[in-house]
Amino acid sequence: MLLYGASGHAKVILSILKAMNQEVTGIFDDDPEKKEIHSIPVVGSYRADFLPNEPMIIAIGNNTIRRQLSGQIRHSFGTAVHPSAQIDTSAQISEGTVVMHGAIVQADARLGRHVILNTAATVDHDCVIGDFVHLAPGVTLCGSVSVGAHTLIGAGSVIAPNLTIGSRCLIASGSVVTTSIPDGAIVRGNPARIINRKSFRTL
Ligand SMILES: CC(C)(COP(=O)(O)OP(=O)(O)OC[C@H]1O[C@@H](n2cnc3c(N)ncnc32)[C@H](O)[C@@H]1OP(=O)(O)O)[C@@H](O)C(=O)NCCC(=O)NCCS
Secondary structure, eight states: OEEEOOSHHHHHHHHHHHHTTOOOOEEEOSOTTOOEETTEEBOOSOOTTSSTTSOEEEOOOOHHHHHHHHTTOOSOBOOEEOTTSEEOTTOEEOTTOEEOTTOEEOTTOEEOTTOEEOTTOEEOTTOEEOTTOEEOTTOEEOTTOEEOTTOEEOTTOEEOTTOEEOTTOEEOTTOEEOSOBOTTOEEETTTTEEOOGGGSSOO
């Protein structure tokens, strides 16, 4: 397996792949200062001719950057699922997706491409998760929730059953979402309310 991005997020993916007994042969990163992570060499910027038959995982937490890179990469994409995660046999996980330590995916749930299901996050039955979504550590999705592409659901948030969360939303950490959320919305709190982007310093 190859990784793209020598970040903290990559360390967690390396931990998953080590637990899967899967060898990692190199990590691409544009930063020439980065030399290795946990003895895995950082091999420089992306090259399509570097071990071209090796699958890759994009180890970058930002959903937009992950999507942009996925369109430029020629390698095929692998998946990483930590052995401590519990994935029902009827659940579907698509290429590029990572499932971290202690996560749970229940019956008939579907995870799209390049999704991050972070540490101890749970996706209950019949949920549908779009491409490039990040469900941060400790997120709880109740049954039959739909999450649109590129949405970030922040750490520890809870989404009540049968709701639709739009695409490109930001659900602030610790939110309790009790109504469906339109595309592009930023929400926070319990119960979660839509907030103007200007309310936040970093957005
Ligand atoms: C939503 C978020 C991006 C806002 O970050 P920020 O721009 O640094 O926020 P600010 O410090 O400018 O805070 C602006 C206001 O929102 C409030 N606020 C910030 N985060 C909040 C949250 N998660 N829930 C409720 N209120 C929050 C602040 O208290 C502040 O309120 P005030 O104006 O009354 O003082 C951030 O809190 C967040 O939840 N990020 C997701 C983190 C995550 O889980 N990432 C995945 C990591 S693996």
